[in-house]
Amino acid sequence: MASTAQLIFVIFTFFSFFLCATIDAQLSPSFYRKTCPKLHGIVRKTMAQAVHAEKRMGASILRLFFHDCFVNGCDGSILLVDTPTFTGEQGALPNKNSVRGFGVINTIKANVEKACPAIVSCADILALAARDGTNLLGGPSWTVSVGRRDSTTASLAAANADLPPPSANLDTLISIFAANGLSATDMTALSGAHTIGLGRCVTFRAHIYNDTDIDKDFATLRKATCPFSGGDDNLAPIDLQTPTKFDNRYYQNLRHRRGLFHSDQELFNGGSQDELVKSYSNDNGLFDRDFTAAMIKMGNISPLTGTEGEIRLNCSVVNN
Numbered sequence: 001m002a003s004t005a006q007l008i009f010v011i012f013t014f015f016s017f018f019l020c021a022t023i024d025a026q027l028s029p030s031f032y033r034k035t036c037p038k039l040h041g042i043v044r045k046t047m048a049q050a051v052h053a054e055k056r057m058g059a060s061i062l063r064l065f066f067h068d069c070f071v072n073g074c075d076g077s078i079l080l081v082d083t084p085t086f087t088g089e090q091g092a093l094p095n096k097n098s099v100r101g102f103g104v105i106n107t108i109k110a111n112v113e114k115a116c117p118a119i120v121s122c123a124d125i126l127a128l129a130a131r132d133g134t135n136l137l138g139g140p141s142w143t144v145s146v147g148r149r150d151s152t153t154a155s156l157a158a159a160n161a162d163l164p165p166p167s168a169n170l171d172t173l174i175s176i177f178a179a180n181g182l183s184a185t186d187m188t189a190l191s192g193a194h195t196i197g198l199g200r201c202v203t204f205r206a207h208i209y210n211d212t213d214i215d216k217d218f219a220t221l222r223k224a225t226c227p228f229s230g231g232d233d234n235l236a237p238i239d240l241q242t243p244t245k246f247d248n249r250y251y252q253n254l255r256h257r258r259g260l261f262h263s264d265q266e267l268f269n270g271g272s273q274d275e276l277v278k279s280y281s282n283d284n285g286l287f288d289r290d291f292t293a294a295m296i297k298m299g300n301i302s303p304l305t306g307t308e309g310e311i312r313l314n315c316s317v318v319n320n
Contacts, residue, residue, distance in 0.1 A: 027145035027303060032124075036116035043125060046108045047132040050101075055244040058133035059197030060101040065130035066193070066298070067099055068123070070180060071159045073302025075151035076123035078159075079105060079315040086318075092159030097233065098200065102316070105129060109315045122315035123148035127299050137196055139246030140288040142296055149309035152318045166203040166261035170271045173263060180301050182294065188273045189290035190298065191264065192280065195250035196243060198235040199260050201226035207262040213269050215257040222260070236260060251281035 032039050050057045068078040071089055078095070079102060080088040089095060105126055112120050124146040135141040164176045177187040205226055208219045218240070225234050237243030238260045239250045251268075254277050259265035268277040280287040310319055 026305065027147040027300065029143050029145050031147035032120060036112065036119045038115050039112060039120055040128065042111050042115060043108055043128040044132050046104070046111055047129050048136055050104045051133060051136045055137065056198060057101055057104060058137040061104060061133040062130045062193050063197065064099055064101050065126050067095060067163060068126060069298050069301045071162050072151070072155055074123055074127060074148055074299055075304050075309060076121060076126060076312065076315065077151040077154040079122050079126070080154045080318065081316045083317070087156050088154040089156055089159040092156050094163040094165065095159060105315055113313070118311055118313060120311070121148050121150045122312050123150050123303070134246055137244060137246045140292050142292040144299065147305055149304040150312040151304060151309050164263060166263050167206065168263045168266070170266040170269070170273065173266065182297060184273065185276060185290060186294035186297060188267055188276050189287065189294045191267060192248070192250050192287055192291055194238040194264060195248070196246050197238050198243065199238050200232065201234040201236070202232035204236070204260045207265070211262060213257060213265050218258040248280050248284040248287045251277050251287065255281055
């Protein structure tokens with residue numbers, strides 16, 4: 001029979017192992033400190049090149065990260081392309097002919113692979129790239145915890161069901177974000193990502209032609225390039241004032257009924273988020289702080305860690 005001392009040793013060893021395994025499975029800012037110390041510099045440099053070539057790319061990568069995290073967590077599933085035997089998320093209604101920036105993520109991945117092969121996940125690269133793209137356009141920076149692994153699956157159905165449409169009302173927006181552990185404040189702060197980027201005519205046509213909660217001059221301006229029929233892919237800035245600068249002008253536009261999407265204007269339309277929109281429109285620092293906190297929370301949605309998933313060698317396809 002084992003002695004008391006032996007039993008204590010076994011129990012201590014078990015719990016020590018369990019604790020270490022739990023810690024190892026968590027995300028950490030220093031996850032790649034030893035295995036890929038140049039990671040952050042590589043991502044930043046490649047994103048700087050991409051944003052310099054096309055400022056819109058900062059918004060595109062940020063949106064790509066959002067659309068990844070809201071569908072079964074931040075697992076890089078949105079990066080997977082369709083094959084004869086696999087259906088990914090890129091063909092979902094909110095993504096088709098809309099999400100972009102895959103080439104930039106693939107370029108970053110290739111550069112990272114040269115420095116530290118088979119170490120860094122595509123999910124982590126996307127999280128870092130979203131942060132850097134935002135910051136390069138004048139927005140805040142934040143500490144990104146890493147250690148995510150890549151999904152070997154994707155869900156077209158979940159992408160169609162779980163991403164908020166531009167036609168959503170306030171209650172729907174709050175509900176969708178709550179399902180991902182994000183508060184109404186997080187939702188309103190994250191919506192501020194619309195201070196950069198462009199929208200397709202098909203996504204805001206109903207708002208400019210049918211809604212009444214819209215400035216008439218703004219609606220007329222948008223109708224000039226978004227006809228009642230046709231021109232679905234014609235683009236317009238989501239933030240009328242500074243579409244390539246990350247700032248709080250988005251909220252100022254909402255106060256003047258100049259939100260491009262129906263879902264945008266729902267944040268300031270006599271509802272629960274009106275006062276917060278006013279606060280953000282007056283205080284860019286408050287917006288930056290809340291946006292940063294919400295991005296960190298969003299980046300922690302159901303990551304794959306430990307031995308879950310894989311480290312994809314090519315972000316577009318699962319490993320053989």
